[in-house]
Amino acid sequence: MESVLRYLDWTSVGLALLGGLLSLLLLEIFRLNSSRSRYPPGPKPLLFVGNLPQLINTPMELFRSMTKYGEICSMYLGRQPVIVLNNLQITKEAFVQNGAVFSGRPAMPVIDWITNGFGILAATYGHSWKQQRRFALHTLRNFGLGKKTVEERVAEEAQYLIKEMLKQEGKPFYPIHVIMNAVSNIICSVVFGDRFEYDDKQFAKLLEFLNENLRLLGSTAGQIFNLFPFIKHFPGPHHKVWQNANSLKEFIREAVEEHRKSLDPEHLRDFIDAYLVEMTKQVSKEDSSFHEDNMIMSTADLFLAGTDTTATTLRWGLIYMMDHPDVQERCHEEIIQVLGFDRSPCMDDRTQLPYTYATIHEIQRCSTIVPTVLHDITQPTQLRGYNLPKGAMVMCNLMAIMTDKNHWKYPNTFNPENFLDEKGQFCKNDFFVPFFLGPRACLGETLARTELFIFFTSLLQQLKFSWPPGAPRPNMDGILGIVRSPCPFNTICLSRETTH
Template sequence: MWTTLTNLDLNSVGLSLSLVLIFLVLSEIIRIISSKAKTPPGPQPLPFVGTLPYFLMNPMEFIRSMSQYGEMTTVYFGRKPTIVLNTIQITKEALVQNASSFSGRPPLPVLDWVTDGYGIVLATFGHSWRQQRRFALHTLRNFGLGKKSVEERVSEEGCYLVAEMLKVEGKPFDPQHAIQNAVSNIICSIVFGDRFDYDNKRFEYLLNILKENIIQSGSLIGQIFNLLPFIKHFPGPHQKIYQNAEELKGFIREAVQEHRETLDPDNPRDFIDAYLLEIEKQKSNDDSTFHEENMVMSTADLFLAGTDTTSTTIRWGLIFLMQNQDVQDRCHEEIVRVLGYDRLPTMDDREKLPYTYATVHEIQRCGNIAPAGVIHETTQPAKLQGYNIPKETPILTNLTAILSDKGHWKYPDTFNPENFLDDDRHFYKPEAFLPFSLGPRVCLGETLAKTELFIFITSLLQRIHFLWPSGEQWPDMDGIVSVVRSPRSFNIICHSRGSKE
C-alpha cells in the first residue's frame, strides 16, 4: 500500500513538473513569436537562450550572416532582443542623428561585477559618465594627447620596440609581449607618469592577466555569467575574472597611494595627480562624481583601452604584412625613400607616405578588432526604419559588414591598401571606415590610437623585414572573438633592414 502511494506521488510530481516545463516552453515560444512580430527580422531564437548558441558555435560566421536580413537584424543573447545595425547609413541615423537615444550602455553582469558601474567605457549614459569622460579628455590633452610631446614618446618607444624585436633576429618568437608592452607604455606614461621595461616581470604579469580577462569576459563562461549572474556566489572559472580584475585594481591603488604621498599641487605629473587634485577641488560640490573608486576604474579604463586594442591591431598587421610580402616591401621602399633608415617618423609624414598610411588603415579594416562594435543601449523609446524600439534595447553595430560592404570598398574581401588610395595615388578615407565608432560614445583614445598605429607600424617597417617561420601553419584568420577580436598566438622571424641592403 505504502509503495503504491509513494509511486503515485512520484508519478504525480513527475507529471506536474513535466506539465510546468511544457507550459514554460510554450509560453516562451508564444513570447518569442510576439516579440519577433514587432522587431526587424533575424535568425530564429531558441527558448530561454535565444541565438546565443549559434553565436558561440562560430562567432564570426554568425556576425557575417547578419546582413542577409537587411539593414537591421534582431538577435537574442538570452531572452532579450538586441538590434544589429548592418550598414553605415543606418548606423549614422542611430548613433549620430539620434545620438541621445542610442548612447546608453546596457548592464553586462560579468563586467558590472568587476567595475561596480564606475569608470567611463561601460558607465551608464548620464551625469557621472559625462563628468568622467569630459575630465579624462581634458586631462589627456593637457598631458600631450594630440600634441608633439606624445608623438615624441611614441617615436622613442618605437625605437625600444625595434631593438627588442631584433634581440632575437633570425629566430622564431611570439611578438605579443613586446608589442603589448610598447603600446601600454604610452598610456602608462600619461596615466602613471612612467614606462615599464620589457623585462619587468610584474608588469608582464599584469599584461597577461589583462589579456586573459578580455578573452574570458566574452567567452562561454562570460556569456553563461551574463545569463546567470547569481553564479558569482559559487566557485568556478568565472572567479578568475574577478581575481584578475582585483589584482589590476590593486596595482592602480598602489600607484594612487604613491602619487598621494608625493603630490605637488602646483606641478601635476600625470592623470592620477590631476584626478587627486580634482577630488580635492570638488569636495564641496554635492553633484561631484569624483572619488577614489571612480578614479581607479577610470584609470583602469584608460589602461585597458590604451593597451589591448592598439596592440591587437598591430599583431593582426604583422600577419597581413607577412601574408602580403609585396605590400611590406612597397611600404619599406616608400619609407626609406622619404625618411631614410635613421629619421624617426612623425605624423607630419603621413602625406609623404600615402601607401604606408593606406596600409595602416587597411590593417585596421581587415583586423576588425570589434566585429560587432561596442554595445550600446537605447536611453528612451526610439524609432528606426519604421520600427518602434523600446527603451533599454541593446544595440550592436555590425562593423564586419560595414568594413566589407561592396558598395563602399574596391577590394572588400582581400587585404589591399588600394582601398584607401584614389586614382591619383593620394590617401583618402571612405565614409564606411569607422573602427572607432561614431557619436558621443566614439572611442576616447582615437587620437592616441591613430598616432601609435602610424608611428609604430612605420618604425617597424622602416627597420625590420618580417617573415613567417618555415613549416608553421598560418593562424585561423577568424581569431578569438571576445570583447576584442584577437589573433591566436603566432611566431614571427625578424631580419634587420639596414643601409647596406
Template sequence: MGTALMNVDQNSVILALVLGLIFLVLFEILRIHVSRGRTPPGPRPFPFVGTLPYFIKDPMGSARSIHQYGEMATVYIGRQQGIVLNTLQITKEALVQEASTFSGRPALPLIDWITNGLGIIMVTFGHSWRQQRRFALHTLRNFGLGKKSVEERVSEEGRYLVAEMLKEEGTTFDPKHVIQNAVSNIICSIVFGYRFDYDNKRFAYLLKVLNENFILTGSAGAQMFNLVPFIKHFPGPHQKMLQNTNELLRFIREEVKEHRQTLDPENPRDFIDAYLLEIEKQKSHEDSTFHEENMVMSTADLFLAGTDTTATTIRWGLIFLMENPEVQERCHEEIVQVLGYDRQPSMDDRDKLPYTYATVHEIQRCANIVPFGVIHATTQPTKLRGYDIPQGTMIMTNLTRIFSDKKHWKSPDTFNPENFLDENGHFYKPEAFIAFSLGPRVCPGETLARTELFLYIVTLLQRLHFSWPPNSPRPDMDGIMGVVRFPHPFKIVCCSRDAKY
C-alpha cells in the first residue's frame, strides 16, 4: 500500500513538473507573440534563448542577412530585446541626434561579473563614465596622444617590428605575436611608461590570455552565462575568463604599487602616475569616482582597447594585401616614390600617399572587426521610427550592412582602395565609414588607432613584401567571432625589399 502511494506521489510530482514546464513554454510563446506585434520585424525567436541560436551558428551570415527585415530589426538575447540599426541614416538619428538616450550600455551579467561595473568602455552612461572618460582623454593627450611624440613612438616601434619580422625572412611564420606586441607597446608606453621586448615571456603570456578572453567573451559559453548567471558557481569557460582577467588586474596592481613607491608629484611619468595624483586631488569631493579599483579597471580598459583591435585590423590587412598583390605593389611603389627606403613615415605624409591611405581605410572596412558595433543601450524609454523602445533595450549598429551598402560604396563586395578615392585620385572618406562609431561613445582610442594603422602599415609595406606560403590553404574569411572578429590563424612569408635597415 505504501509503495503504491509513493508511486502515486512520484507520478503526481512528475505530472506537475511536466504541466508546469508546458505552461511556462506556452506563456513564453504568448509573450513573444505579443512582444513581436509591438516591435520592429526580425527573425523568429525561440522560447527563453531568443535569436541567439542564429547568431551562434552563423554570426557573419546573420550580420549579412538581418537587413532584410528593414532599417531596424528586432533580435532577442535570451529574453532581452535588442534593436539592430541597419542603415547609416537611422544610426545617425539614434547615436547622434538622440545621443543621451542611446548612449547607455546593456546590463550583461558576464561583463558585470568581471568588471564590477567599473572602468570606461562598458560602464553605464552616467557620472562615473563621464569622469573617467574625460580624465582618460585629457591624460592621454598630455602624454602625447595626437601629437608628434606618439608618432615618433609608433615610428620607432615600426622599426622594431620590421627588424623582428626580418628575423623570419624567407621562412613560414605566424605574425600574430609580433604585431600584438608592437601595437600594445604604444599604449604600454603611455599607461605604464615603458615598452616590452618581443621575447619577454611574461608579456607574451599576458597578450595570449587577453586574446583568449576576447575570443571567449563572444563564445556560446559566454552567451549562456548571460542567460543563466548562476552558472558562475560552476566550472566552465567563464571561469577561465575570470582567471585571465585576474592575471591582467594582478599585473596592473603590481605596476600601481611600484608607481606609488616611485611617484614624483611634480613629474608624472604616465597614466598611472596621473591617476594616483588625481585620487589625491579628488579626495575631498563626495561625488568623486577616482579610487584604486577604478584606476585598475580603467587602465585595463585602455590596455585592452589599445591592443587587440588595432593588432587584429593589421592582421586582416596582411591577408587582404596577400590576396591582392597588385594593391600591395602599388602601395609600395607610391611609398618609395615619396619616402624612399630610408625615411620613416609621418602622419603629414597622408596627403602624399592617397592610394596607401585609401588602402588603410579599405582594410578597416573589409576587416569589419566589430560587425555589430559596440553594443549600446537606451537610458530611458523612447520612440524610434514610431516604435516604442523600452529603457535598457540593447542597440546594435549593423556595420556589416553599412560597410557593404551599394548606396555608399563603389565596390561594396570586393577589396578595392578606390572606395576611398575620388575621380581625381585624391583620398576622401565616405560618410558611411563609421568604424569608430558615432556620438558620445565614439571610440576614445580613435586618434591612436588611426596613427598606428597608418604608420605601421606604411612602414611594413615600405620595407617588406608579404606572400602566402607555397600551397597554403586560405583562411575562412568569416573569421572567428569574439568581442572582435579575428582572422583564423594563418602564416606568411616576408622578404626584405632590399633596403638598408
C-alpha cells in the first residue's frame, strides 16, 4: 500500500511540474506574440532567449539581414524587444531631432557592475552625464584637441611607431601592441601628462587587460551575464572582466595620487589636474557630480575610448592595404609626391592627398568597428506610428547605413572611389557616420580623425605592408565585442626607403 502511495505521490509531483512547465511555456508564447504584434516585424525570436543565439553566433550576418524588414524593424535580446533603425533618415529623426528622448543608456548589468553608473560612456542620460561630458570636451580642447599641438604630438608618436615596427622588418609579427601603445600615448599625454615606452611591461599588461575586456564584454559570457546578473556570485570568465577593470582603476588611482602631491592650480598639466581643481571648485554645490568615483571612471572612459577605437581602425587599415596592394601603392605614390620621405603629414595636407584621405574613410566605412549603437528611451514617445514606452531599447544599424546601395557607388566592396568625385577629388558622403549622431556622438571625433590621418599617412609614407607567404586571410567579419576587431593576423613590413 505504501509503495502505491509513494508511486501516486511521485506521479502527482511529476504531473504538477509538467503542468507548471506547460503553463509557463504557454504564457511565454502568449507574451511573445502580444509583444511582436505591438512592434515592427523582424527576425523570428526564440522563446525566452529571443535572437541572442544569432547575435552570439553570426552577429554580422544578423545586422546585414535587418534591412530586408524595412527602415524600422525589431529583434529581441532575451525577452526584451529592441527597435532597429536601418536608414539615415529615421536615425536622424530619432537621435538628432529627438535627441534628448533617444539618448538614454540601457541597463547592461555587466557594464553597471564595473562602472557603478559613473563616468561618461555608460552613464545614464541626465545631469551627471551632461556635466561630465561637457567638462571632458572643454578640458580636451584646452589641452590641444583640434589644435596644432596635438597634430605635432601625433606626428612625433608616428615616428616612434615606425621605428618600433622596423625592429621587426622583414619578419612576420602581430602589430596589435605597438599600434595600441602608439595611439594610447596620445590620449595618455592629455589625460596623464605623459607617454609610455613600447617596452614598458606594466603599461603593456594594462593594454592587454583593456583589449581582453572589450572582447569579453561583448562575448557569450557577457551576454549571459546580462541575462542572469546573479552569476556574479559564482566563478566564471566575468570575474576576469572585474579583475581587469579593477587593474585599470588602480592604475588611474595611483596616477591621481601622484598628481595630488604635485598639483599646481595655476599650471595645469593634464585632464587629471583639471579634474582635481574642478572638484575643489564644486565642493560646495549640492548638484555637483565631481567626485572621486566620477573622476576615476571618466578618466578610464577617455583612456578606453581614446585607445581602442582608433587602434582597431588602424589594424583594419593594415588588413585592407595588404589585401589591396594596388591601393596601398597609389596612396604611397601620392604621399611621396606631396610630402617626400622626410616631412611629416599634418591635417592641412588632406586637400592635397585626396586618394589617401578617401582610403582612410573607406577603411572606416568597411570596417564599421561599431556596427550598431544601442540606446534606450528616456520618456514615452512615438516613432513611425509605434508607441514606445520609457525604457524601450532602440538600436541604430550603422552597418546598414554605411552599406546602403542607394547611396554608395560600391556598397559591398572596398573601394576608395566611394569618396572621390569625377575629378578625383575627395567628396563627403552624408551616409558616412562612424562617429554616430546626436547628443551621444563620439566626443573624441576630432582627435580620432587627426590620429587616423597622421598615423595612416605616416605609415604608408615610410613602410610597405604585405601578408606573410602562405598566410591565410582572416575572417573579415572579425570578432564582435564592444567594438568589431579584426581576427589576429601577422604582417610583414619593409622600409620604403630600402625598397626605393
